[in-house]
Amino acid sequence: MALFSSDRFGALGAHRDFVSLWIAQSVSAFGSRITRTALPVIAILLVTSDPVQLSIVGALTMVPDLVVGLFAGGFIDRHAKRPILIGADLVRAVLVFSVPVAAWTERLTIEQLYVVAALVGFASALFRLAHLAYLPILIGREHLIEGNSKLETTDSIAEIGGPGLAGVLIQWLTAPIALVVDAASYLWSAAFLGRIRAREALAGVAHAKGSVVDDIRIGVRAGFGHPIVGPMFWSFAIGDLFGGFYATLYTLYALETLKLGVATLGVVISLGGVSALAGAFVAARLSRRLGFGRALLATAAFGKATGIFVPLAAAFPSASVLSMSASQLLGDGAMVAFLILAGSYRQAVLPIDVMARANGMLAVMTGTLTPLGALLAGALASTTSTTAAVWVAAIGGVASLAPLLRRSIYRIAAIPGA
Numbered sequence: 283m284a285l286f287s288s289d290r291f292g293a294l295g296a297h298r299d300f301v302s303l304w305i306a307q308s309v310s311a312f313g314s315r316i317t318r319t320a321l322p323v324i325a326i327l328l329v330t331s332d333p334v335q336l337s338i339v340g341a342l343t344m345v346p347d348l349v350v351g352l353f354a355g356g357f358i359d360r361h362a363k364r365p366i367l368i369g370a371d372l373v374r375a376v377l378v379f380s381v382p383v384a385a386w387t388e389r390l391t392i393e394q395l396y397v398v399a400a401l402v403g404f405a406s407a408l409f410r411l412a413h414l415a416y417l418p419i420l421i422g423r424e425h426l427i428e429g430n431s432k433l434e435t436t437d438s439i440a441e442i443g444g445p446g447l448a449g450v451l452i453q454w455l456t457a458p459i460a461l462v463v464d465a466a467s468y469l470w471s472a473a474f475l476g477r478i479r480a481r482e483a484l485a486g487v488a489h490a491k492g493s494v495v496d497d498i499r500i501g502v503r504a505g506f507g508h509p510i511v512g513p514m515f516w517s518f519a520i521g522d523l524f525g526g527f528y529a530t531l532y533t534l535y536a537l538e539t540l541k542l543g544v545a546t547l548g549v550v551i552s553l554g555g556v557s558a559l560a561g562a563f564v565a566a567r568l569s570r571r572l573g574f575g576r577a578l579l580a581t582a583a584f585g586k587a588t589g590i591f592v593p594l595a596a597a598f599p600s601a602s603v604l605s606m607s608a609s610q611l612l613g614d615g616a617m618v619a620f621l622i623l624a625g626s627y628r629q630a631v632l633p634i635d636v637m638a639r640a641n642g643m644l645a646v647m648t649g650t651l652t653p654l655g656a657l658l659a660g661a662l663a664s665t666t667s668t669t670a671a672v673w674v675a676a677i678g679g680v681a682s683l684a685p686l687l688r689r690s691i692y693r694i695a696a697i698p699g700a
Contacts, residue, residue, distance in 0.1 A: 355642030400493030501639030524678030526655020
């Protein structure tokens with residue numbers, strides 16, 4: 283019997299295994315936001331306020347994407363995905379629960395927080411990579427846009443409400459108890475993943491051997507060598523480089539250059555979460571109405587073009603809040619729709635047995651180019667101005683459209699198998 287009505291929840295509402303995955307992902311998404319908020323709070327309140335040590339805790343949560351993308355793609359491709367997902371959840375539950383236990387016994391150290399931050403980051407990166415490879419196996423290529431839209435919807439809701447929920451839990455129950463709730467969320471996720479009945483066929487894949495160098499070569503060839511996925515990867519590369527500018531300068535630009543208040547900035551950023559939720563809802567509809575290729579190009583172009591509102595805010599100070607809000611409210615939704623469409627196409631056309639390795643190379647690229655962009659942004663802002671660097675970021679974002687501007691993409695009516 284279907285868990286949800288297919289009339290209200292689409293075709294996948296009647297897909298028992300997808301619903302189990304969806305529930306697991308939803309709960310885990312909120313749990314991840316709790317960890318992201320509570321771990322630094324625990325570090326500050328119970329261990330240290332040293333900014334260097336705190337920055338190390340933050341950095342250790344970001345490095346794993348790069349390492350996992352390089353070394354774990356082949357392992358995921360050669361093994362069943364569901365046990366990897368369940369294992370990642372169980373590992374995260376144990377690691378996160380170790381922090382409140384150490385806090386209650388007054389044995390919590392900064393070294394333990396380093397280890398927990400790094401290993402939770404590794405498990406989360408492994409989960410994401412395996413999840414991308416597992417979805418087309420579970421639901422088939424014909425439902426990928428719907429499936430990714432539903433998963434992105436709950437992730438957007440978690441991004442909007444998760445930090446606030448974490449704050450309430452920390453204020454009400456204390457940070458260690460909040461992490462207990464988070465550990466329970468990973469156990470909940472593992473339990474629902476365990477309910478999935480579908481079996482994975484790994485004929486010819488599970489026993490294949492390959493070196494890390496071979497796996498990297500296969501991943502690069504599968505991703506960058508594909509006539510459609512390749513241009514998408516190059517577009518992501520340019521976008522990640524200039525996205526790193528915003529990662530470094532956005533808050534500084536808003537507070538110091540535009541003189542926005544902290545509360546105002548928080549409201550502006552929250553509009554991006556609302557917009558992302560809307561983008562997740564409309565991605566499938568745009569693909570059906572415009573055709574897949576046109577929808578892909580339209581969402582990318584609109585999302586990147588609205589980035590111009592950010593530097594324009596400095597040119598028109600009286601409308602700076604409106605301009606920044608327009609960038610978040612319009613651009614984030616368009617970019618989420620674009621990412622759903624691009625990700626669904628990638629999952630539809632790449633062979634299952636190289637899926638994790640190809641997506642791993644995308645993760646490596648993001649993990650390399652985004653920090654590089656952040657460093658370049660700091661150097662440029664220090665030699666010119668923050669506003670000039672933000673203009674470069676906005677123009678670079680528009681330039682990332684160039685690899686996508688080809689007839690072969692424009693003419694795609696629908697993703698294969700849909």
